[in-house]
Amino acid sequence: MRIRVKYFSALRDITQKVQEELEVPEGYTLGDLMTWFFNTYPKALAYKDDAIFLVNGKTATENYLFKDGDEVAIMPPVSGGGGVGEEVWT
Numbered sequence: 366m367r368i369r370v371k372y373f374s375a376l377r378d379i380t381q382k383v384q385e386e387l388e389v390p391e392g393y394t395l396g397d398l399m400t401w402f403f404n405t406y407p408k409a410l411a412y413k414d415d416a417i418f419l420v421n422g423k424t425a426t427e428n429y430l431f432k433d434g435d436e437v438a439i440m441p442p443v444s445g446g447g448g449v450g451e452e453v454w455t
Contacts, residue, residue, distance in 0.1 A: 366432070367389075368389055371436065376409055376441055389431060393430070399427065416442070417439070
C-alpha cells in the first residue's frame with residue numbers, strides 16, 4: 366500500500382523534500398509513521414513534541430490505520446499571530 370507524505374516549512378528544509386511516497390505494509394499506523402519519520406530525519410526531533418501530523422487534511426490519532434492513497438502532511442507548530450503575509454492552513 367502506498368501513502369504520500371508532504372513536508373512543510375522547516376521540515377521541508379530538514380528532509381530536503383517537498384513530498385515522498387512510501388510503500389507501507391497493511392496495519393501500518395500513524396504512530397508507525399511518526400517513529401519512521403523521526404528515525405529517518407533525526408534533525409526533526411527538535412519539533413517532535415509539537416509537530417502537526419494531518420491525515421487527508423484532518424487530525425488523527427497515533428492508532429489511525431492507513432489506507433492505500435492516504436496523504437499525510439507534516440508541519441512544525443504554527444507560530445505568530447496570523448497577521449498580514451503569514452500563511453494560514455485551512
